Amino acid sequence: VKRFKNISSSVMSVMPDRVVDLLHDIGRMGDEQGFKCYLVGGVVRDILLRKNNEDIDIVVEGSAPAFAKKFAAKHNARVAVHAKFKTAVVIFPDGFRVDFATSRTEYYNFPASAPTVEDASIRNDLFRRDFSINAMAVKLNNSEFGTLLDFFGGQRDISDRKIRVLHSLSFVDDPSRALRAIRFAVRFDFSIGPHTDRLFKHAVSLNLFDRVIGPRMFLELKYILNEKNYTKALDMMKKYDMIRFFSKKVQMDDRKTALFEGLELILDWYSFQFEDEFELYVSRFIVLFWELDREDIGDLLDRFQLDDGKTKELLNNYIETKDVVNAVSRRNVNRPSYFTQFMDRLSTPCAVAASAVLGEQFEPYVKDYFTDYRFVKADIDGNDLKEAGVKPLMIYSKILSSLKNEKIDGKCLGRDAQMKRALVLAKELVKNG
Ligand code: ATP
Incomplete structure (x- = not known):
């Protein structure tokens, strides 16, 4: 046998x-x-x-x-x-x-x-x-x-090349299997067997997913978003009308497709340039739920019932990314240091998501930011300021970050120029209280 x-x-x-x-x-x-x-x-x-x-x-x-x-x-x-x-x-x-x-x-x-x-x-x-x-x-x-x-x-x-459940009540026993079916179908380029497909649609029409516990919903979504071909999985979720079980406000339209394409270009570019690894799902999660407002994203995260730390982390990632995108696109960014100051507030997965949403127009800034600006430091440090007798200590970080910004903008390069500039900045800062 x-x-x-x-x-x-x-x-x-x-x-x-x-x-x-x-x-x-x-x-x-x-x-x-x-x-x-x-x-x-x-x-x-x-x-x-x-x-x-x-x-x-x-x-x-x-x-x-x-x-x-x-x-x-x-x-x-x-x-x-x-x-x-x-x-x-x-x-x-x-x-x-x-x-x-x-x-x-x-x-x-x-x-x-x-x-x-x-x-x-x-x-x-x-x-x-x-x-x-x-x-x-x-x-x-x-x-x-x-x-x-x-x-x-x-x-x-x-x-x-088929994904097939073992019996007709499989999705009733555990509706989260529907998300798993999509994940494996996409990973192996398999299709969902015809009988399994009918059971799947039936489970959707019965809204069985509302019964899946929050952490499981989150985990299965996270696994999907960590798959290489996750956009195909999202297309399948859309086809089966499943996205609504996460949020009814998500728009899976041409704009979203374009955002994901942009995101993947940046992720590919990033992983080619840098060794550091981060969880891809975070960037993809932010882009997927981009059109949600604070309240909606709060509701979604409540639905996941994660521990407080994780919920806060995801909420902050999401909100900070939005704030940065808003700030950067509202202002007329004509200086790299401006861009850098905002992007520096974000962790790498969020900075990547922000870059995708900002789009092609910001591409040169984005690339320079990741390869260059984010590593820039002033040419002098606190000890130099101390030796030069700059007071009070309180203003050091302001001086150093101004120097860093000027350096990013290509002004005031080298230790001597920066030292001179530091003394001017110190005077101004002291005068302005
Ligand atoms: P991966 O390659 O992504 O790790 P996996 O098949 O190992 O996938 P796991 O989620 O690690 O998946 O689960 C291990 C095994 O446990 C599965 O192969 C499956 O047999 C079983 N399993 C996991 N989740 C379920 C579920 N919701 N219902 C039934 N069986 C499950």
């Missing part, structure tokens, strides 16, 4: 040796303790797609926490147990992680009429998952290492 194909050669060719060794070791430990162990979920899908994925999820038909503790001790790794969910994560000294979960149902709870009683427990665990492509497992116990368990047509759907 196709379902029992052995894919150990794919496992070995796709995964790094170190991970393959760990998987063998998990299988051996399973044998010793009399537990069956499986590699499950997204990583199995990715092995079949020949993509490396280092999110290792293991299911143990026994106690995952007990198993994980032994595994961690053997490898000098840390373990964090989530007793309530019978899960555990093992974290190696270099940060590499392996997640362990206890098979959701023991086989004796499963009706004896199951196709193969022996695999009933893992089958039942897999049946609770979202899509056929994510509901496969690989046996790790040594005698059967590499045996692929595919009860729901995952291999077929990978070759047909």
Whole structure:
């Protein structure tokens, strides 16, 4: 039977040796303790797609926490147990992680009429998952290492390039799966299977998404916005009339398309120039919800029910970006230092979003800002001012930032010129109180 194909050669060719060794070791430990162990979920899908994925999820038909503790001790790794969910994560000294979960149902709870009683427990665990492509497992116990368990047509759907739920109530059980369906469809360039598509539309028409808890809505949106082809995902969300579950005021129109195009150009340019990494979703989130006002964005963030710190951070990102865009576009920016002073108020993802909204007209400023202006410092520092006897200390930061601005505007370059200018500025500042 196709379902029992052995894919150990794919496992070995796709995964790094170190991970393959760990998987063998998990299988051996399973044998010793009399537990069956499986590699499950997204990583199995990715092995079949020949993509490396280092999110290792293991299911143990026994106690995952007990198993994980032994595994961690053997490898000098840390373990964090989530007793309530019978899960555990093992974290190696270099940060590499392996997640362990206890098979959701023991086989004796499963009706004896199951196709193969022996695999009933893992089958039942897999049946609770979202899509056929994510509901496969690989046996790790040594005698059967590499045996692929595919009860729901995952291999077929990978070759047909289809996202398919496992049963008709899947979106009712968990409507957030609809967002996941879009995410995987876009990531792999798969389509949504016809039956799944009907169930999806039905879920939308029943407004089931209003029932999804806030943090889950946020997380799934964040994952979507972190995907490379997220604009395709947004198009699908629009097609399924799902954007309204986030906000009824979002306009997915030509202007928004153009904004996203501009944003991606800047993001590409930025990542080509600089090494620093930041979460792409933040820039994309701001642009997606650009037309919302303060109250609307407040409502949206309330809906997400994130912790206060995260809510504040997102709200500030959003509001500051808007303020900067308003300020810059209202004023006639004819000096780079003006532009710099405003942009300096923003974190990188926000500055990038602001640049996208400001548009082509500001492109030269934007590029100079990122490559140059944001790093500019005055040629003299506080010690120089002190040595020159400038008083009081209170005015130092004002002097230095004026010098920085003049330097950005190409005036007053070099230490000597700046020192002279500093003394003039100091006099003026003191005179004006
Ligand atoms: P990624 O490659 O983005 O990490 P993944 O497939 O590993 O994707 P996760 O969100 O890490 O996705 O979930 C791991 C596995 O857990 C999935 O492959 C799927 O089998 C299962 N899963 C996750 N979320 C759900 C859900 N809402 N309903 C059912 N099963 C889920």
